[in-house]
Amino acid sequence: EAQVTQNPRYLITVTGKKLTVTCSQNMNHEYMSWYRQDPGLGLRQIYYSMNVEVTDKGDVPEGYKVSRKEKRNFPLILESPSPNQTSLYFCASSPRQGDWNQPQHFGDGTRLSIL
């Protein structure tokens, strides 16, 4: 089954404690992306990757890091989380960066609470 898998689904942690949210897709997609969803703001892009070893900032990259060492995986790293990063996070993928008509496939989301 084609899917985007995120882990964990829920996490409560404390300020400053490094955490990683994993994302994996099994569709051989080139393009992957991270979004955060906040009430009234819709989804805002954090980082994206057009292919292995190619990543770039989205609209709200501050406080986040990503890596793309393998095509299927695109982890989101919070080196020193702060309470304003409490949010619902989604990973997404699509076949090719330039294929604008193709929809993105989304994971089920990770709800992070930073105390």
Next chain:
Amino acid sequence: GDSVTQMEGPVTLSEEAFLTINCTYTATGYPSLFWYVQYPGEGLQLLLKATKADDKGSNKGFEATYRKETTSFHLEKGSVQVSDSAVYFCALSLSSGSARQLTFGSGTQLTVLP
């Protein structure tokens, strides 16, 4: 910059009522337009899309027409069901070479009462 504006929610309807969720956009190029739906506890799923002016996207009884003259892509359904309760997002994707594929609206929460 590119942006998408959706009607504010929440929207509450009775079963079998007619639904319209307004969406307008601003874009520097010629975008493709999408509606995504998010059911409780799940990620976003593509509901329908339209890739050029006057195209109509349709799926599961929902429809939206790409109106270039009014820069709009309103979502409609003639008779909603309880199972349509979800958050609906309008989004655009540009073919201008930008690598940031999707710009989303803020979402509209729909609740359908039996």
